[in-house]
Amino acid sequence: MAEIMTTERLLKADVTMEESRKIERVLRRNNISYFEKWNLHTGLLKFMNFGKSSKCDIYIHVDSYDKAKAILGE
Numbered sequence: 001m002a003e004i005m006t007t008e009r010l011l012k013a014d015v016t017m018e019e020s021r022k023i024e025r026v027l028r029r030n031n032i033s034y035f036e037k038w039n040l041h042t043g044l045l046k047f048m049n050f051g052k053s054s055k056c057d058i059y060i061h062v063d064s065y066d067k068a069k070a071i072l073g074e
């Protein structure tokens with residue numbers, strides 16, 4: 001399991017691909033950097049099943065956390 005640095009905070013967990021695209025657009029428009037950690041199956045299944053049942057966690061920098069929460073209305 002990859003370690004997340006302490007300067008990153010979880011913004012949203014278990015987000016579908018459609019939701020992640022919407023959130024991505026909002027964050028990019030407001031110049032907030034982020035990264036997605038996808039929870040995929042291993043091997044060939046992840047390529048065949050990507051987008052159907054895959055979920056991701058969206059992380060952002062601690063300095064932008066409050067701004068991102070306010071923009072997303074949470």
